[in-house]
Amino acid sequence: MILIMQMIKICTMLMIVLIIISCLFFNTFLHAQEDTPATVSSQEELPNEIIKRTPKIEMYRCDECHDSEESFNSKIRPMAKDKDHESITTFHPEKKDDPNFWCNNCHASKNYNKLILQSEEKISFNESYRLCGQCHGPTLKDWKNNIHGKVVGGWLNNKKQHSCTSCHNAHDPKMKQVDPIPEPTRSKKS
Amino acid sequence: MTTDRSKRNKLFLEKKLEEKIERRTFLKGLATGLGLALFSPEKTANALSFDEFWQKHYKELTPEDKKRIFERIEKQTLERHHTEVKISDHRPMDGVEFVYCLNLSKCNGNRKCVEACQKENNTDRSFSYIKVLEMENGGFNLEKGTTHYLGPVPKEGKFYLPVQCNQCDNPPCVKACPVAATWKEKDGIVVIDYDWCIGCRYCQAACPYEARHFNFRTPEIPENEINPDQGYLSNRIRPRGVVEKCTFCLHRTRVGKLPACLEACPTGARKFGNILDPESDVAKIIKNERVFVLKEELNTLPRFYYFFS
Numbered sequence: 001m002i003l004i005m006q007m008i009k010i011c012t013m014l015m016i017v018l019i020i021i022s023c024l025f026f027n028t029f030l031h032a033q034e035d036t037p038a039t040v041s042s043q044e045e046l047p048n049e050i051i052k053r054t055p056k057i058e059m060y061r062c063d064e065c066h067d068s069e070e071s072f073n074s075k076i077r078p079m080a081k082d083k084d085h086e087s088i089t090t091f092h093p094e095k096k097d098d099p100n101f102w103c104n105n106c107h108a109s110k111n112y113n114k115l116i117l118q119s120e121e122k123i124s125f126n127e128s129y130r131l132c133g134q135c136h137g138p139t140l141k142d143w144k145n146n147i148h149g150k151v152v153g154g155w156l157n158n159k160k161q162h163s164c165t166s167c168h169n170a171h172d173p174k175m176k177q178v179d180p181i182p183e184p185t186r187s188k189k190s
Numbered sequence: 191m192t193t194d195r196s197k198r199n200k201l202f203l204e205k206k207l208e209e210k211i212e213r214r215t216f217l218k219g220l221a222t223g224l225g226l227a228l229f230s231p232e233k234t235a236n237a238l239s240f241d242e243f244w245q246k247h248y249k250e251l252t253p254e255d256k257k258r259i260f261e262r263i264e265k266q267t268l269e270r271h272h273t274e275v276k277i278s279d280h281r282p283m284d285g286v287e288f289v290y291c292l293n294l295s296k297c298n299g300n301r302k303c304v305e306a307c308q309k310e311n312n313t314d315r316s317f318s319y320i321k322v323l324e325m326e327n328g329g330f331n332l333e334k335g336t337t338h339y340l341g342p343v344p345k346e347g348k349f350y351l352p353v354q355c356n357q358c359d360n361p362p363c364v365k366a367c368p369v370a371a372t373w374k375e376k377d378g379i380v381v382i383d384y385d386w387c388i389g390c391r392y393c394q395a396a397c398p399y400e401a402r403h404f405n406f407r408t409p410e411i412p413e414n415e416i417n418p419d420q421g422y423l424s425n426r427i428r429p430r431g432v433v434e435k436c437t438f439c440l441h442r443t444r445v446g447k448l449p450a451c452l453e454a455c456p457t458g459a460r461k462f463g464n465i466l467d468p469e470s471d472v473a474k475i476i477k478n479e480r481v482f483v484l485k486e487e488l489n490t491l492p493r494f495y496y497f498f499s
Contacts, residue, residue, distance in 0.1 A: 146471040147293070147479070147499055150458035155470070156446030167458065175457075179341035181301035184308065186316050 048161040052126045062112035088171050132164045248383040275418040280444035282377035288438050289465040289472045290494045296459035299343040299350035306454030311425040314409035319436035323351040355401040355436035356492030366396035378493050379440050381423040387432040398485050402435045
């Protein structure tokens with residue numbers, strides 16, 4: 001009888017020790033993850049849900065015109081006036097003379113429905129912030145902390161974050177001057 | 191009409207300066223002598239009901255009182271504005287104090303907030319709780335800013351400074367009110383009981399940010415634009431002759447939503463949240479950015495912060 005009791009005691013002790021050890025291991029594992037650098041990988045948890053871009057892009061889906069075999073005509077040229085992208089007149093960043101910078105630095109050749117990162121990873125248009133973040137690291141960090149950009153939906157929950165291209169035209173990202181809403185005045189007859 | 195009003199106000203204020211007495215006692219004392227002159231013309235015109243006249247201060251209302259009063263307001267709004275509205279009375283949440291942060295590097299003076307505020311808060315379309323000042327770069331003299339700028343914005347050499355109620359922690363307006371019709375709530379929002387307000391405009395004069403507005407006329411709101419989600423202490427349709435101001439959209443923010451001006455801002459300059467939560471956006475901004483407030487020297491302790499980032 002006493003022997004059995006002793007056995008049970010030893011067993012529980014062992015279990016507790018095991019649990020503690022596994023906890024420690026798990027912890028170091030977690031910390032290692034936190035320490036990974038600032039670039040956004042697809043798995044990384046963003047603080048907020050990102051508002052999807054694809055429903056807002058009129059031209060999407062691109063494969064309605066560009067089939068998946070089509071590769072880029074990498075000759076730098078203005079988009080033809082009578083063609084479908086004539087509004088894309090400037091490229092960003094402004095490196096028109098740089099033969100190495102063209103649509104294909106951001107858009108995936110042979111898969112027009114996707115964007116492409118420098119790592120060759122193809123990403124959805126809904127993740128374009130990762131594309132921008134490659135060259136705008138500090139802004140991306142501010143954006144994640146909601147200092148740059150905009151979170152809507154609520155301050156407590158239901159937070160939804162606008163992606164970079166909600167505000168910036170990817171091809172001409174500098175903010176333009178706008179006409180303000182007129183000032184409300186007494187004299188205005190409503 | 192105006193002379194009537196000013197006479198009334200003057201008489202009233204003289205009295206008030208002597209001592210702070212409760213409105214009820216005061217009204218009782220003078221009711222016979224002054225008769226109807228005591229009431230604003232608006233209230234007389236709309237034949238203030240017995241119920242309305244004897245309505246208690248907000249803080250003394252029982253749940254039954256509130257139910258009855260809200261139903262009355264809903265009915266009146268249906269009659270006068272032909273719109274079905276719902277009056278709500280959300281109380282401050284525990285462990286929440288609101289703070290607003292505005293990034294002046296981003297604001298471009300587009301006045302989308304001004305417009306959204308009018309619609310959300312059922313204000314007369316001749317003014318807004320938000321004034322956007324166009325300021326000379328480098329200077330910070332509010333008196334030098336102008337609200338009368340025209341497009342296109344932003345202009346070279348200027349920056350844009352939206353000003354609205356600062357929800358001061360030490361609010362001079364609250365101290366100025368002779369009848370305690372305006373007070374600070376637990377979450378920091380300064381509110382007004384429009385049914386208790388006597389329209390003396392003391393608070394308006396006391397506010398260093400010119401955030402308070404007095405309704406000289408019955409607010410004119412396009413009927414199809416009336417916002418039916420109405421807070422008793424915030425955006426319900428005000429009568430003529432009372433003071434009103436920004437309430438951080440408490441009918442929205444006390445249920446976790448964001449103020450209408452923030453949602454409308456296309457530049458992302460506006461940030462809002464709970465300062466008591468160290469993980470909130472505003473807590474991080476106040477910790478990490480160089481924030482400042484307007485007219486700090488007056489020690490009003492605003493809850494509305496500005497920063498450049």
